């Protein structure tokens with residue numbers, strides 16, 4: 001610990017807003033990737049209450065040459081909020097005010113620590129709609145969503161967080177405050193910031209675009225004997241030239257997990273469950289629901305249910321929403337991946353994950369966003385058991401190779417964090433990685449903002465030991 005760091009931080013945010021006892025720090029040594037067993041203690045955690053305080057904290061850290069790790073709710077699955085080599089965690093949970101909602105301009109201004117679900121609720125109360133809806137919306141923050149460019153089921157039709165971000169206030173690596181969003185040129189910086197995973201700046205406030213709420217919404221659930229049937233359903237929907245609002249799936253193992261947890265409206269034993277939502281005006285929504293039903297029949301579904309009302313729709317969606325909790329009842333830990341392949345190869349990839357699970361002796365469940373080829377392949381482990389974590393990591397490493405061979409991507413929405421760092425160059429190429437390093441160097445020359453995440457360090461750079469170990473384990 002650098003001498004004077006804690007007192008300097010306390011001078012900015014106040015003594016009670018600085019944690020430094022190991023017992024207090026323990027909760028900040030992991031994020032949702034902690035289900036793999038990974039833990040790294042920070043040196044301190046601070047709770048600033050304003051942009052100015054965040055700026056003050058970053059200036060203190062810059063003076064002490066200390067890493068800064070921004071943190072929202074810690075729901076990230078890529079280890080992005082884990083303080084790998086120690087450092088100061090900047091927790092934005094006290095910055096949770098909705099600053100303004102302008103119904104006629106259809107926009108909302110929020111602080112970074114506002115929950116995603118709060119934006120949904122406030123928009124809906126004004127007859128408006130904020131489509132980005134990660135499965136974690138009741139706990140994740142808008143700052144975290146921006147940093148990871150979070151998506152969710154409705155990204156299929158409406159896009160991701162970046163598509164709704166029209167302005168930010170951000171604290172740069174030297175503590176200066178940037179307010180961005182007024183001009184067209186600003187939009188480029190917003191695009192850069194969305195998905196930068198806390199490596200370029202700390203977002204403290206955001207302006208988000210809202211759209212009119214759809215007048216009607218319809219949910220269809222269909223079961224199939226196999227994943228091939230579900231893949232055929234996607235092809236049939238694409239052929240009908242429809243872009244549903246959401247097109248989700250659970251494989252047979254995921255349905256069984258949900259059924260075991262008592263949250264399933266369908267019987268276990270099915271090969272796959274597909275959920276489709278369409279939105280629009282009442283007439284088109286009715287027509288589109290009919291088309292979806294025919295597409296499902298054509299693809300060989302053995303059971304189709306169209307929700308009669310919003311309660312029935314919520315019951316169908318509960319199966320998809322219950323999956324993360326359900327998986328935890330099967331096994332205590334997991335290595336949860338988030339890969340993307342061309343949609344017509346998703347059934348092939350699901351089959352491959354089961355082969356990998358068998359080969360490495362780790363159970364696997366698959367679910368995700370079928371409409372955009374985004375698969376959450378989840379290898380189940382018990383991190384307390386010797387060898388489980390290594391076997392899960394080995395299965396994930398082979399999965400990444402397979403995905404890249406299929407022309408896919410390592411991350412659909414959860415980000416790179418440090419868990420996928422070793423594969424970034426293989427996917428993007430040396431030129432793109434060099435460009436990323438130049439941008440990082442320009443915005444954060446001391447390399448203090450969330451080091452060891454997203455951007456692979458040069459071999460000559462000092463990467464936190466945990467990054468080196470994780471990269472070696474995954475190679």
Ligand SMILES: Cc1cc2nc3c(=O)[nH]c(=O)nc-3n(C[C@H](O)[C@H](O)[C@H](O)COP(=O)(O)OP(=O)(O)OC[C@H]3O[C@@H](n4cnc5c(N)ncnc54)[C@H](O)[C@@H]3O)c2cc1C
Pocket residue numbers: 031032069070071072073074075076077079080081092112133134135136139140141142143144145146147148149150151152153197198199201202203204324413414450453
């Ligand atoms: C059950 C469950 C379901 C999920 N479903 C989805 C899904 O459908 N779609 C999806 O996209 N993701 C999903 N996720 C992943 C996760 O919720 C998202 O990545 C979310 O955006 C993380 O938000 P957070 O506030 O928890 O951020 P954290 O986990 O705290 O941080 C994530 C990253 O963002 C950085 N960061 C956080 N706040 C800021 C800030 N203010 N400024 C700069 N950087 C910051 C952190 O340093 C870290 O790198 C899910 C997670 C869980 C546990």
